[in-house]
Amino acid sequence: MATKTRAKEKASAAYEGARPYVQRLIEDEELRDNLREAYEAGRDAYARASGVKKPSALLDDKKLQKDLKSASESLRAASDALREPEKRSGGGHPFLKLLLIAFIGAVLAIALSEDLRKAVLDQLFGAEEEFEYTSTTAPPPAS
Structure with a gap:
């Protein structure tokens, strides 16, 4: 019985910890766009890398490098948006x-x-x- 209560408390704490991030994800369109771009660029990079027979050819593949760079920039922008406080709309005194x-x-x-x-x-x-x-x-x- 105590383990169920402890598990519920942990789940509740995890929910409360993730709640602001999920809310930002729902409300912030720019954040969703950044995550979508990162996913698409990562998917393209994976598809390109998995089709290469020689691993040494990956180092010279400019499209793969471009996809990886785009994915990392989008992820960085998304993480910055999650870390910064939410922008107030119509703020001011x-x-x-x-x-x-x-x-x-x-x-x-x-x-x-x-x-x-x-x-x-x-x-x-x-x-x-x-x-x-x-x-x-x-x-x-x-x-």
Whole structure:
């Protein structure tokens, strides 16, 4: 009876340990793509290596080397993705998002509204005086 309980505890601990990795595998499409690419490249490399009669020919096979390199790069990318913390989507502080949206809205309003633009310029640089231009030269005499 004690061995069954101990076995259940070990299975439960193993489940809890693997759970975050399985969840990441389910949710992260890039991780799945990396694992799929690694599997396909490894399968191609195995098929290519098993068809060669001379083992020394494997060292000169460029396609085999390319497949092995691709498999190792994909596995490295997948292991890095599993080790790094999950990326937060839409993260960031909500107040900063609100400030950014308000700033963009204010800039657009000033750019699109001539009255608002004049009001802002008057607040920043003082009200403009109305300027009337009068010519100092006399108009040519009518003949």
